[in-house]
Every structure is written in structure tokens, then in C-alpha cells.
Amino acid sequence: MAISNAQLKLLQSLKLKKFRQKYGKYVVEGPKMVEELISNKSNSVHTIYTTLSYKDKLLAKGYIGSIVEINDKDLKKVSALKTPNQVVAVAELPDLENVPSLSVEKVSLFLDRIQDPGNLGTIIRIADWFGIKNVVCAPGTVDVYSSKVIQSTMGAIYRVEVSYVDYEKLMAKNGALKSFGAVLDSGQSIYDLGEDVPGLLVIGNESQGISPALKSQLDHQISIPRxxxxxxxxxNAAVACGIICGQLIRP
Amino acid sequence: MAISNAQLKLLQSLKLKKFRQKYGKYVVEGPKMVEELISNKSNSVHTIYTTLSYKDKLLAKGYIGSIVEINDKDLKKVSALKTPNQVVAVAELPDLENVPSLSVEKVSLFLDRIQDPGNLGTIIRIADWFGIKNVVCAPGTVDVYSSKVIQSTMGAIYRVEVSYVDYEKLMAKNGALKSFGAVLDSGQSIYDLGEDVPGLLVIGNESQGISPALKSQLDHQISIPRxxxxxxxxxNAAVACGIICGQLIRP
Known part of the structure; x- marks a missing residue:
């Protein structure tokens, strides 16, 4: 079956957050990310649009859902990538506003309005690497289901739970959790915290850091010595997050 | 003095590496980066092209070199930024092929064909933060004087010495230096290395890692436990670099 105009329009509209929210769907591109989607969240896959070149490989992966063929010209129209890559999948948007229950024995992340899509994707990869289950984003953080974020997670998005919840709501449900805010200069050295320190690691906005209102509610302020x-x-915010995780979370 | 057509053409050409090398010049954009340039490398500044809005601030900074006025329309033509920002400076390209003498008591970085401009800029910021004086790039690493790299260093480029030298040449001059290559899985845990371990930290290409030929010459292979x-x-390569530096370099 070839792609219809209505499907083309839907795919193009999903580049924008308002349409992702309206239709409850988002787009994943390229063999690597589509395969991660299928192997991690197969029941969220709605339709896969594939070029002929990739169709057989897709079937060989055991995918049995809805497939629509797309030619290179149409793929270029719907792709958010500079170099469109054989396949795009439409998947169901999960509920992002659930307030998660966080373990007091683990490290979780809270992102206070991270703006750069690459930084958010990179932080989700860090979480995946260090076994962090939850990344909670303050409202105002870039949308995790934008194309750039999804692609830059390299699949980590399917193994880490991301939610958009404000700090007060999160703490109302997780009162026993200690929070550690990463600040530039005035915090306690990360090297003096000890190892395996659980809690909520708060990473601030790229240019403004953690907002003053949130800072005043933190249990601890910590810094990477310069x-x-x-x-x-x-x-860089993602690098700082990585360095602190490297210090707090050890095998 | 208003900008000439020849100057406009020169500025536009400097977006490409071949013209940067031909003319021995590169471009820096925006008040923040131009001020970093003036305060760190004032004698490398060739000409500053500024909108009227920024000219007085530039003079107030004590800059006494060549200034040319540029209007918003021309600024847009020469800028590599999505949102051009008041001022562009042309500076002399330093010699990038000097083989540096590296201290055996410090950590230096060797980048094996990093491709992403943002990653290279971020790694230079990491070096600046951790007091690493030298970042040596294998030929094939993205050009540090491309607009994206320069801007993403946030000024760190003026405090860290970057050179493009192959590993064999570097080691011929620095034979006493131990090298530590970051590998994904099979290396010694970074947590077992001890603190303040000096040497050459080698970070590989984003998708391929360290090349097999280089890997065989490393003194140690190290990994961040997953x-x-x-x-x-x-x-992400820059995040891995940050995590390892956070482990090796302590106050």
C-alpha cells in the first residue's frame, strides 16, 4: 500500500509538539531507532512507513504490524533528518504527566528547563548507562518527543521513564527523597559526598542554572570543583550531569 | 567606514575550511565570544565588523584595533548563526601543526577523529574546566576553527592549546607519556585507576571509537562501568571524556 496524502500530512504535522499532543503520536526515524522501538515498545507502534530497500529487513525482524511503502521523495518531505534514512515509524505517545514513585535507594534525575534537544537526549543516554530509571522534567524543559531529542537518545528513551512534573508535585509524592542540586561554585564538592549516594540529582537550565525558587527547596547543593x-x-549541562553520575553511582 | 564587497566576500568564504587555511584567518561571532577573543588573544584580532548597536560597547571595552560598521542585512549574509548577534571578528589562525611538549605530570587529551562540532567544542570546555592545557587532535578530527566548534567552546578555545598532530609524531616527542584509551567494555574500570593519574587520555570517534591501529599502541585501556x-x-563522546576527567583529575 502506498502512502496517502492524509498520511503524508499527519507525518509532517507530527514535527510540531501541538500536533503530537493533539493526535497522541510521535515519529521515530531510521533503522536503528525503529528497531529499538520495535524491540522495546512493540505494542506502541502504530504504522511503519518504509522504503522498499528496508521493507524486507523490517519483515525479517518479525514485525507484523501495519506497513506502508514510501518513496524517497515523500520520505524527504516527512523526515526531520538532513539525510532521511529509509524508514519512519509512528508510535503512540505515552502519558508524560504521571507523577512517578522514585526509589529512595537510587539516583533519579530532575531537569530544570533544559532547552537544548541534544542535551536532553544525551542526559537520557547517561541515565540509561548508569541504570537511572526516572528522568523527571520541569515544565519548560524541551519536549522529549521532538525528533532531535528522540534521535539523540540512541534508543535510551525506551529504557528510561521520562515524565513532565513540577518539583512540588514530585516531592509531594516522594517526600523522603533527598535532593542534590548541581550549582557552579558554592556547593559541596562532589568528591566529598561519598559513593553510592541516592537521591534526586537536579540539573539546571543551560544558561540560568537551577531557578532561585527551586534552589531554595534543595536539600543539598553540590559542585564539580574547577x-x-x-x-x-x-x-555543558549534560557533561556536568555525566560527571556527577560518574561520582555518585558506582558498580 | 562601511563594509566593502571584498570584505563581505572574505567573511563569507571563511565559513569554509579551505578558505580559512588559504587566508590564515577565521571568524568569531557575538559579543560574548568577541570579548573573550579580545581579552585572551587581542594581538590576533584582524578586524571587527560591528553593528552600530554594539560599536560603543566595543569601544568601551578598550578595543583600539580596526573596526568596520556592518548593517543587519550584511551581518545576516556573513553570519553562520541562526540569529546573527551584533558583531563578527576576523582573527589570525594560529599554527595548528606544532607538536606540543606535554607534561608527564598532567592529563592531556588526544581526540581520534571526533566528528561532531558540538562534541569538540564541549571537550575543549571540559579541558578548560579541569585545567588541561593541551588537546591534540588526530588528522580527520573536525576543524576546531569552524564556526560551530568555536561558538560551542564558549571561549575555552582561547585558554586551551589545540593542535592537529598524529599519534606517532606526538609520541615521538613525548615518549615518557603513558596513554589511556577510553574503550566501551573491555578496559580497566576508571574507578580502579586511583586519583591524579597523569597521562594522555585518548577519546575515539563517536561511532567507531578508537581506531584499531591506535588501540594497539595504547599503554592502557580504560572503561566507564555500565x-x-x-x-x-x-x-556521548564528550560526556565520556568528562566522566573520566572527573575521575582522573581532582583538586
């Missing part, structure tokens, strides 16, 4: 005082102003 | 074995495949 070795060169001659000029370095900051670390 | 906590979740259910799927996480890798960490």
Missing part, C-alpha cells in the same frame, strides 16, 4: 580558575565559566 | 546491562550501548 581546576583552572583563569577563565572557565561552566561545563 | 550499570544497566539491558540495553545502553554507549555514552
Amino acid at each position: 581546576m583552572d580558575t583563569k577563565g572557565a565559566e561552566s561545563l | 550499570m544497566d546491562t539491558k540495553g545502553a550501548e554507549s555514552l
